[in-house]
Amino acid sequence: LQDCLNLGLSLFDLSIPASDQQIAKKLGLDRGHGLRSIAFCVSEALDYGLSVCVGMEDASRADPEFILKVAEAAQKAGACRLRYADTVGILEPFGTHARIKQLRAATDLAIEMHAHDDLGLATANTLAAALAGATHVNTTVTGLGERAGNAALEEVAVGLTQLYGMTTGVDLREFPALSKQVAAASGEAVGSRKSLVGA
Numbered sequence: 001l002q003d004c005l006n007l008g009l010s011l012f013d014l015s016i017p018a019s020d021q022q023i024a025k026k027l028g029l030d031r032g033h034g035l036r037s038i039a040f041c042v043s044e045a046l047d048y049g050l051s052v053c054v055g056m057e058d059a060s061r062a063d064p065e066f067i068l069k070v071a072e073a074a075q076k077a078g079a080c081r082l083r084y085a086d087t088v089g090i091l092e093p094f095g096t097h098a099r100i101k102q103l104r105a106a107t108d109l110a111i112e113m114h115a116h117d118d119l120g121l122a123t124a125n126t127l128a129a130a131l132a133g134a135t136h137v138n139t140t141v142t143g144l145g146e147r148a149g150n151a152a153l154e155e156v157a158v159g160l161t162q163l164y165g166m167t168t169g170v171d172l173r174e175f176p177a178l179s180k181q182v183a184a185a186s187g188e189a190v191g192s193r194k195s196l197v198g199a
Contacts, residue, residue, distance in 0.1 A: 005048060012045045013083070014038070015055035018062040018070055022087075031066060035073045042077035053112060055083035060091045064102065071107040081110040081136065086125060089118025089148065093128040104133030112136035115151045117143055122151040127159050130166065141182040142190055142197060154179070154196045 004012060016034055017023045023034055038054055045052045054074040059067055071082055084100060091099075096113075103111055113129035115122040115138070126137045143152035157170040179197040183190050192199040 002048075004050075010051060011053055011081075012050040013053045013055050014041050014045065014079075015057050015083075016070075017058055018056035018067060018085075019058040019060075020063065020066075021061060022058045031069075035069060038070065038073045038079075039077045042074065042079050046078050051081075052077075052079040053081035053083055053110075054079045055085060055112075055114075057085050058087040059084045060086040060099075061088065064099065067099075067103065068106050071103060071109065075107055075109050079109060081112055082107065083112040083114055083138075084129070084134070085114040086116055086122075087114075089116030089122070091115070091125050092119070092121055093124040096125040097128040097132045100129045100132035100134050110135040112138065114138040116145070117148040117150060120148070122149065123155040123159065126151040126156050127163070130160055131164065142179055142188075142194065144182060144186055144188055152195075158196060 016037060017026055023029055023031060042052045042054065054070065056062065056067065056070055074082055084103065100111060100113065111134045113126055113134040115125040122143065126139070130137060137156060138150060139153035139156050140150045141153050143149040153170070154172060154175050157168045157172060160166040160168050176197055179190055190197055
């Protein structure tokens with residue numbers, strides 16, 4: 001945490017596993033330790049004057065009741081946001097909507113959605129999360145990311161605007177140029193049939 005203080009950050013992202021698989025196998029710990037860590041780390045970050053987002057890694061494989069306990073612990077500790085991560089990309093839109101709607105009903109915190117595209121559903125899951133009450137969404141230019149990628153910025157922005165009349169604050173007029181720049185920098189060519197930015 002102290003290493004972040006000179007970076008000019010205002011929002012600190014505390015990422016912690018939410019699924020039993022990752023709590024036990026990645027950290028060798030239990031749920032109680034995770035909840036205590038949230039209380040301690042959020043409090044420490046607030047003492048340094050930072051706002052905190054509690055990122056629930058692998059939330060899509062977690063016990064839904066435990067997700068609500070994480071939300072409660074985060075809110076009680078003073079966090080301002082929760083990140084719901086579909087870390088292994090297993091969600092589908094209807095399930096995503098139901099999960100985020102349940103979380104929205106249980107907490108006053110802002111909710112952030114982080115979707116992976118392993119099943120080709122990252123954009124659909126992100127749109128579903130926004131409709132269910134997510135206030136923030138994670139995207140990348142053309143969906144570039146680990147494994148099959150993440151929700152594509154251009155698809156999410158156009159989808160939210162054109163389909164649901166939501167204001168995103170994203171100006172896509174220069175997006176073709178940005179897409180080309182990212183493709184050149186990453187070495188990952190944009191397919192000619194890629195939605196919205198392909199040839």
